[in-house]
Amino acid sequence: SQTIHQWPATLVQPVGSPLSLECTVEGTSNPNLYWYRQAAGRGLQLLFYSVGIGQISSEVPQNLSASRPQDRQFILSSKKLLLSDSGFYLCAWSVLREKLFFGSGTQLSVL
Amino acid sequence: QQQVKQSPQSLIVQKGGIPIINCAYENTAFDYFPWYQQFPGKGPALLIAIRPDVSEKKEGRFTISFNKSAKQFSLHIMDSQPGDSATYFCAASKDDKIIFGKGTRLHILP
Numbered sequence: 739s740q741t742i743h744q745w746p747a748t749l750v751q752p753v754g755s756p757l758s759l760e761c762t763v764e765g766t767s768n769p770n771l772y773w774y775r776q777a778a779g780r781g782l783q784l785l786f787y788s789v790g791i792g793q794i795s796s797e798v799p800q801n802l803s804a805s806r807p808q809d810r811q812f813i814l815s816s817k818k819l820l821l822s823d824s825g826f827y828l829c830a831w832s833v834l835r836e837k838l839f840f841g842s843g844t845q846l847s848v849l
Numbered sequence: 850q851q852q853v854k855q856s857p858q859s860l861i862v863q864k865g866g867i868p869i870i871n872c873a874y875e876n877t878a879f880d881y882f883p884w885y886q887q888f889p890g891k892g893p894a895l896l897i898a899i900r901p902d903v904s905e906k907k908e909g910r911f912t913i914s915f916n917k918s919a920k921q922f923s924l925h926i927m928d929s930q931p932g933d934s935a936t937y938f939c940a941a942s943k944d945d946k947i948i949f950g951k952g953t954r955l956h957i958l959p
Contacts, residue, residue, distance in 0.1 A: 770945050781855070781951030782893070782938055789945050797946075828892050835881065835942050840892025
Protein backbone atom coordinates (compact mmCIF):
# COMPACT_ATOMS: atom_id res chain seq x y z
CA SER A 739 0.00 0.00 0.00
CA GLN A 740 1.05 3.57 -0.57
CA THR A 741 2.11 5.86 2.25
CA ILE A 742 3.34 9.41 2.45
CA HIS A 743 5.75 10.64 5.08
CA GLN A 744 6.14 14.28 5.94
CA TRP A 745 8.36 15.74 8.63
CA PRO A 746 8.77 17.43 10.98
CA ALA A 747 5.26 17.69 12.40
CA THR A 748 5.95 21.05 14.02
CA LEU A 749 8.70 23.57 13.54
CA VAL A 750 9.48 26.91 15.16
CA GLN A 751 12.03 29.00 13.32
CA PRO A 752 13.31 32.57 13.70
CA VAL A 753 12.87 35.09 10.92
CA GLY A 754 15.77 34.93 8.49
CA SER A 755 16.62 31.29 9.19
CA PRO A 756 16.66 28.60 6.48
CA LEU A 757 13.96 25.99 5.98
CA SER A 758 13.91 22.45 4.71
CA LEU A 759 10.77 20.31 4.76
CA GLU A 760 10.91 16.82 3.34
CA CYS A 761 8.23 14.56 1.95
CA THR A 762 8.62 10.99 0.73
CA VAL A 763 6.16 8.58 -0.82
CA GLU A 764 6.30 4.80 -0.63
CA GLY A 765 4.54 2.14 -2.63
CA THR A 766 4.13 3.90 -5.95
CA SER A 767 6.26 5.02 -8.87
CA ASN A 768 6.42 8.33 -10.71
CA PRO A 769 3.79 10.09 -8.62
CA ASN A 770 2.79 13.71 -9.10
CA LEU A 771 3.94 15.59 -6.00
CA TYR A 772 2.52 18.77 -4.53
CA TRP A 773 3.26 21.30 -1.81
CA TYR A 774 0.33 23.27 -0.40
CA ARG A 775 0.22 25.85 2.38
CA GLN A 776 -2.82 26.28 4.58
CA ALA A 777 -3.15 29.59 6.39
CA ALA A 778 -6.16 30.92 8.25
CA GLY A 779 -8.64 32.46 5.85
CA ARG A 780 -6.63 31.54 2.77
CA GLY A 781 -7.56 27.93 2.26
CA LEU A 782 -5.18 25.55 0.54
CA GLN A 783 -2.70 27.50 -1.51
CA LEU A 784 -0.80 25.58 -4.19
CA LEU A 785 2.91 26.36 -3.91
CA PHE A 786 4.66 23.85 -6.17
CA TYR A 787 3.92 20.70 -8.08
CA SER A 788 6.09 18.21 -9.89
CA VAL A 789 5.28 15.58 -12.50
CA GLY A 790 8.76 14.07 -12.55
CA ILE A 791 12.34 14.24 -11.25
CA GLY A 792 13.74 17.72 -11.68
CA GLN A 793 10.42 19.08 -13.04
CA ILE A 794 9.03 21.76 -10.76
CA SER A 795 6.14 24.12 -11.46
CA SER A 796 5.99 27.16 -9.20
CA GLU A 797 2.71 28.85 -8.49
CA VAL A 798 3.19 31.58 -5.93
CA PRO A 799 6.07 31.96 -3.53
CA GLN A 800 8.86 34.42 -3.83
CA ASN A 801 11.27 33.13 -1.21
CA LEU A 802 10.36 29.45 -1.25
CA SER A 803 11.74 26.82 -3.60
CA ALA A 804 11.15 23.14 -4.20
CA SER A 805 13.24 20.29 -5.48
CA ARG A 806 12.64 16.70 -6.46
CA PRO A 807 16.00 14.94 -6.27
CA GLN A 808 14.46 11.45 -6.42
CA ASP A 809 11.27 10.01 -7.88
CA ARG A 810 9.44 9.86 -4.57
CA GLN A 811 11.09 12.70 -2.66
CA PHE A 812 9.92 16.30 -2.62
CA ILE A 813 11.69 19.03 -0.64
CA LEU A 814 10.48 22.52 0.21
CA SER A 815 13.18 25.04 1.07
CA SER A 816 13.83 28.63 1.92
CA LYS A 817 17.08 30.48 2.39
CA LYS A 818 15.56 33.13 4.68
CA LEU A 819 12.16 32.71 6.31
CA LEU A 820 9.69 35.58 6.60
CA LEU A 821 6.94 36.00 9.19
CA SER A 822 4.42 35.50 6.40
CA ASP A 823 5.79 32.01 5.76
CA SER A 824 4.05 30.73 8.91
CA GLY A 825 1.36 28.18 8.19
CA PHE A 826 0.46 24.55 7.85
CA TYR A 827 2.39 22.93 5.01
CA LEU A 828 0.96 19.89 3.34
CA CYS A 829 2.64 17.55 0.91
CA ALA A 830 0.45 15.44 -1.36
CA TRP A 831 0.82 12.88 -4.10
CA SER A 832 -1.29 11.45 -6.86
CA VAL A 833 -0.82 9.04 -9.72
CA LEU A 834 -3.75 10.43 -11.59
CA ARG A 835 -4.97 13.87 -10.56
CA GLU A 836 -8.34 12.34 -9.66
CA LYS A 837 -7.25 11.74 -6.08
CA LEU A 838 -4.72 13.58 -3.97
CA PHE A 839 -3.31 11.82 -0.93
CA PHE A 840 -2.11 14.27 1.70
CA GLY A 841 0.54 13.88 4.34
CA SER A 842 -0.05 14.77 7.97
CA GLY A 843 1.40 18.24 7.54
CA THR A 844 4.02 20.47 9.16
CA GLN A 845 2.94 23.37 11.35
CA LEU A 846 5.55 26.07 10.79
CA SER A 847 5.75 29.07 13.10
CA VAL A 848 8.16 31.81 12.13
CA LEU A 849 8.93 34.13 15.05
CA GLN B 850 -5.65 35.74 -8.37
CA GLN B 851 -8.37 33.62 -6.85
CA GLN B 852 -9.35 31.07 -9.45
CA VAL B 853 -11.86 29.20 -7.30
CA LYS B 854 -14.23 31.18 -5.09
CA GLN B 855 -15.95 29.29 -2.29
CA SER B 856 -18.81 30.34 -0.02
CA PRO B 857 -19.85 30.54 2.72
CA GLN B 858 -16.75 30.74 4.85
CA SER B 859 -18.58 29.03 7.73
CA LEU B 860 -21.91 27.29 8.13
CA ILE B 861 -23.94 25.99 11.06
CA VAL B 862 -26.76 23.53 10.43
CA GLN B 863 -29.02 21.47 12.64
CA LYS B 864 -28.68 17.70 12.50
CA GLY B 865 -30.73 16.33 9.61
CA GLY B 866 -30.54 19.60 7.67
CA ILE B 867 -28.99 20.00 4.22
CA PRO B 868 -25.90 22.22 4.21
CA ILE B 869 -25.02 23.63 0.80
CA ILE B 870 -21.56 24.90 -0.10
CA ASN B 871 -21.04 26.82 -3.32
CA CYS B 872 -18.05 27.32 -5.58
CA ALA B 873 -17.42 29.34 -8.71
CA TYR B 874 -14.50 29.13 -11.08
CA GLU B 875 -13.08 31.42 -13.73
CA ASN B 876 -10.98 29.27 -16.03
CA THR B 877 -13.13 27.36 -18.52
CA ALA B 878 -10.19 25.03 -19.16
CA PHE B 879 -10.78 23.34 -15.80
CA ASP B 880 -12.15 19.86 -16.45
CA TYR B 881 -12.27 18.12 -13.09
CA PHE B 882 -13.93 19.35 -9.90
CA PRO B 883 -13.31 17.48 -6.63
CA TRP B 884 -14.44 18.15 -3.08
CA TYR B 885 -12.21 17.39 -0.12
CA GLN B 886 -13.09 16.99 3.56
CA GLN B 887 -10.64 17.92 6.31
CA PHE B 888 -10.86 17.14 10.01
CA PRO B 889 -8.76 19.13 12.52
CA GLY B 890 -5.10 18.20 12.52
CA LYS B 891 -5.43 16.01 9.44
CA GLY B 892 -4.76 16.42 5.76
CA PRO B 893 -7.77 16.74 3.44
CA ALA B 894 -9.30 13.60 1.95
CA LEU B 895 -11.20 13.23 -1.31
CA LEU B 896 -14.95 13.14 -0.77
CA ILE B 897 -16.55 13.24 -4.21
CA ALA B 898 -15.71 14.63 -7.65
CA ILE B 899 -17.41 15.53 -10.93
CA ARG B 900 -16.51 16.24 -14.56
CA PRO B 901 -18.19 19.04 -16.52
CA ASP B 902 -20.07 16.68 -18.84
CA VAL B 903 -22.32 15.68 -15.93
CA SER B 904 -24.78 17.97 -14.13
CA GLU B 905 -25.09 15.97 -10.93
CA LYS B 906 -23.30 13.22 -9.06
CA LYS B 907 -24.36 11.43 -5.89
CA GLU B 908 -22.31 9.31 -3.53
CA GLY B 909 -24.18 8.30 -0.42
CA ARG B 910 -25.40 11.43 1.34
CA PHE B 911 -23.15 13.72 -0.70
CA THR B 912 -24.28 15.31 -3.98
CA ILE B 913 -22.47 17.63 -6.37
CA SER B 914 -24.53 19.87 -8.62
CA PHE B 915 -22.68 21.34 -11.60
CA ASN B 916 -23.71 24.28 -13.80
CA LYS B 917 -21.23 24.58 -16.66
CA SER B 918 -22.74 27.69 -18.23
CA ALA B 919 -22.63 29.55 -14.92
CA LYS B 920 -19.21 28.11 -14.05
CA GLN B 921 -20.54 27.10 -10.64
CA PHE B 922 -20.79 23.90 -8.65
CA SER B 923 -22.06 23.05 -5.20
CA LEU B 924 -21.95 20.34 -2.56
CA HIS B 925 -25.12 19.21 -0.77
CA ILE B 926 -25.01 16.98 2.30
CA MET B 927 -28.26 15.12 2.90
CA ASP B 928 -29.39 14.17 6.41
CA SER B 929 -26.34 15.86 7.91
CA GLN B 930 -24.82 14.39 11.06
CA PRO B 931 -22.53 15.83 13.77
CA GLY B 932 -19.77 13.62 12.35
CA ASP B 933 -19.94 15.66 9.14
CA SER B 934 -18.56 18.65 11.04
CA ALA B 935 -15.33 19.46 9.21
CA THR B 936 -13.79 21.89 6.75
CA TYR B 937 -14.81 21.33 3.14
CA PHE B 938 -12.77 22.44 0.14
CA CYS B 939 -13.85 22.59 -3.45
CA ALA B 940 -11.19 22.40 -6.12
CA ALA B 941 -10.75 22.71 -9.85
CA SER B 942 -8.18 21.00 -11.99
CA LYS B 943 -6.64 21.14 -15.43
CA ASP B 944 -3.95 18.58 -16.32
CA ASP B 945 -1.89 18.10 -13.15
CA LYS B 946 -2.61 21.45 -11.55
CA ILE B 947 -5.20 21.41 -8.76
CA ILE B 948 -6.46 24.69 -7.30
CA PHE B 949 -8.49 24.79 -4.08
CA GLY B 950 -11.05 27.22 -2.73
CA LYS B 951 -10.62 28.85 0.66
CA GLY B 952 -12.71 26.27 2.48
CA THR B 953 -15.96 26.19 4.45
CA ARG B 954 -16.03 25.32 8.13
CA LEU B 955 -19.19 23.30 8.66
CA HIS B 956 -20.65 22.62 12.08
CA ILE B 957 -23.61 20.29 12.49
CA LEU B 958 -25.51 20.82 15.72
CA PRO B 959 -26.70 17.64 17.52
